Amino acid sequence: MSKSRFTNIVCESFNKTFGEFKTCRLNVLGRGVIGVQLHLKLFIVPIHTVSSNLGVMRRYNGFRPFMYNTTIDFCKFAKQSKKMSLEKLVFDAIATRSNLNHTCPYTHDIIVDNLVFHDRFLQTLPLPQGEYKIQMLFGSENIWRVQVDIFILREE
Numbered sequence: 001m002s003k004s005r006f007t008n009i010v011c012e013s014f015n016k017t018f019g020e021f022k023t024c025r026l027n028v029l030g031r032g033v034i035g036v037q038l039h040l041k042l043f044i045v046p047i048h049t050v051s052s053n054l055g056v057m058r059r060y061n062g063f064r065p066f067m068y069n070t071t072i073d074f075c076k077f078a079k080q081s082k083k084m085s086l087e088k089l090v091f092d093a094i095a096t097r098s099n100l101n102h103t104c105p106y107t108h109d110i111i112v113d114n115l116v117f118h119d120r121f122l123q124t125l126p127l128p129q130g131e132y133k134i135q136m137l138f139g140s141e142n143i144w145r146v147q148v149d150i151f152i153l154r155e156e
Contacts, residue, residue: 006034006117007131008151018044018145027114035097035114040146046105050074051139054087059131066132074138075104090134093118117152129156 011024023039052074058066068086077087095101097115099108132152139145 003032003156004117004152004154005032006036006150007153008149009036009038010149011038011040012147013040013145014147015143015145018042018140021146022109024148029114029116033116035116036112036150037114038110038112038148040110042106042109046107047140048075048105049140049142050104050106051137051142051144052077052087053135053137053144054090055135056086057133057135059133063133078103090136127154129154 006026009024009026011021013020019040019042021039022041023037025037027035027037029035050073051071053069053071055069056066057063070087072087077091091100094112094115098110098112100110100112130153132154134150134152136148136150137144137146138148
């Protein structure tokens with residue numbers, strides 16, 4: 001039986017006039033249970049266009065690209081995400097504990113409240129044990145605005 005958990009989170013806003021992270025941390029919720037707590041305060045709303053880049057990296061003498069890196073129109077994806085994909089797995093997991101569970105426009109701050117990594121998120125995408133970084137870039141109006149890097153340790 002494999003066990004995975006969050007080990008770190010790093011959030012960066014590239015433009016402080018667009019938005020700023022008020023909270024970006026991991027919380028210990030119980031023995032071996034780690035949750036992501038994130039609050040992005042948005043200063044320019046409503047947001048009608050959102051681009052998202054999702055990349056997975058694995059640690060081999062530093063983090064190297066591993067298997068996946070794609071950019072999507074997040075607003076279109078939120079409306080029509082029927083097919084199974086890594087983006088759908090990641091964003092369905094985030095939607096369970098956030099206010100990102102609707103389509104554009106976004107007129108409010110972005111909040112993720114104690115998202116816990118469950119191995120069932122990866123049932124259709126088994127990963128070998130190791131250290132991983134999931135890098136998520138979000139932008140609007142064709143400008144990258146924020147980056148969130150989540151680090152995961154996968155053990156057997």
